[in-house]
Amino acid sequence: MTDRESSNIRRARIYSSAADAGPLEENASKQEAGAPSRLGDGAFRWDGVDVLAYKDEGSAPFRAITRQVLFQRPELSCELRYFEMAPGGHSTFERHNHVHGVMIFRGRGLCLVGEEVREVAAPDLVFIPPMTWHQFRASAGEPFGFLCMVNAERDKPQLPTPEELAELQKNPAIAAFLAQAD
Amino acid sequence: MTDRESSNIRRARIYSSAADAGPLEENASKQEAGAPSRLGDGAFRWDGVDVLAYKDEGSAPFRAITRQVLFQRPELSCELRYFEMAPGGHSTFERHNHVHGVMIFRGRGLCLVGEEVREVAAPDLVFIPPMTWHQFRASAGEPFGFLCMVNAERDKPQLPTPEELAELQKNPAIAAFLAQAD
Numbered sequence: 508m509t510d511r512e513s514s515n516i517r518r519a520r521i522y523s524s525a526a527d528a529g530p531l532e533e534n535a536s537k538q539e540a541g542a543p544s545r546l547g548d549g550a551f552r553w554d555g556v557d558v559l560a561y562k563d564e565g566s567a568p569f570r571a572i573t574r575q576v577l578f579q580r581p582e583l584s585c586e587l588r589y590f591e592m593a594p595g596g597h598s599t600f601e602r603h604n605h606v607h608g609v610m611i612f613r614g615r616g617l618c619l620v621g622e623e624v625r626e627v628a629a630p631d632l633v634f635i636p637p638m639t640w641h642q643f644r645a646s647a648g649e650p651f652g653f654l655c656m657v658n659a660e661r662d663k664p665q666l667p668t669p670e671e672l673a674e675l676q677k678n679p680a681i682a683a684f685l686a687q688a689d
Numbered sequence: 690m691t692d693r694e695s696s697n698i699r700r701a702r703i704y705s706s707a708a709d710a711g712p713l714e715e716n717a718s719k720q721e722a723g724a725p726s727r728l729g730d731g732a733f734r735w736d737g738v739d740v741l742a743y744k745d746e747g748s749a750p751f752r753a754i755t756r757q758v759l760f761q762r763p764e765l766s767c768e769l770r771y772f773e774m775a776p777g778g779h780s781t782f783e784r785h786n787h788v789h790g791v792m793i794f795r796g797r798g799l800c801l802v803g804e805e806v807r808e809v810a811a812p813d814l815v816f817i818p819p820m821t822w823h824q825f826r827a828s829a830g831e832p833f834g835f836l837c838m839v840n841a842e843r844d845k846p847q848l849p850t851p852e853e854l855a856e857l858q859k860n861p862a863i864a865a866f867l868a869q870a871d
Contacts, residue, residue: 516800519811519812580790583788585766585838623698628701632759632760634762656838
């Protein structure tokens with residue numbers, strides 16, 4: 508076996524719900540015991556993958572959400588990221604020219620895509636088309652995580668102006684979605 | 690709610706182990722009953738995603754493996770595919786200039802990357818560098834599935850020549866990996 512540090516294989520770890528606590532269990536040791544790997548209630552971490560702030564604090568509205576970049580390589584024209592929200596957390600309500608290919612990875616929550624508000628659960632797929640307002644919310648009282656494939660070269664997200672927000676909120680489904688406790 | 694046909698959200702379905710049987714349960718209905726979505730023992734299907742042959746029969750060696758293209762869009766410079774093997778199944782032993790970003794999605798199995806043979810389990814990450822021999826095997830007596838992110842524009846895979854195969858099999862780990870029942 509190659510040394511883990513130089514390996515192209517990154518083991519997943521499942522941490523307790525306190526993000527800074529030590530690993531409760533690791534897939535490798537579970538495998539050795541013959542137990543199947545299960546997604547626990549804890550946060551997902553991968554060897555060699557840093558847990559990052561979702562965005563720079565104050566740059567946009569978001570809450571209780573972390574970002575992990577799983578694949579970002581010069582040979583790949585896309586990146587694969589993993590976003591995880593604590594209960595009550597949400598991503599930024601935004602739009603941009605680039606698209607997202609999303610797979611719900613753990614738990615369930617709500618997503619808004621354009622004028623569509625849906626409850627989604629792992630492993631549902633969500634496509635975010637260009638210039639489409641969108642947001643994910645961990646509204647089900649449980650952690651909510653999703654994978655997001657995105658072009659490596661992409662434009663910056665846009666936030667709604669107060670006027671755009673007022674216009675959007677004329678749609679009752681969008682108004683109810685955005686009115687959830689922040 | 691938008692009609693499912695025109696939605697950007699694709700529900701996941703979990704089928705019984707017989708791939709052609711009807712759906713046993715669907716996330717949407719499980720959600721409505723308040724039960725959490727769980728990965729079952731059955732095969733994964735998504736609304737609107739066809740289950741395809743892994744490759745054209747006879748074009749390369751492979752066994753008991755299907756392909757589903759989860760995201761393939763003109764706006765995305767990568768594709769996200771899901772490959773699922775029945776117990777004993779395997780992907781083609783091959784190499785190519787393009788790289789793969791792989792996440793093990795269900796179960797566990799073996800992978801060969803270059804000279805590294807590892808048991809991997811969901812949700813481990815595997816990066817396949819350029820021109821690196823690789824193969825996945827469902828060797829653990831259970832179904833084995835993985836997500837694979839790949840550039841939309843890519844070269845064709847290469848199979849080993851008999852001479853290359855003989856050279857590779859001088860490595861005992863590779864020889865043992867390839868010698869598994871086919």
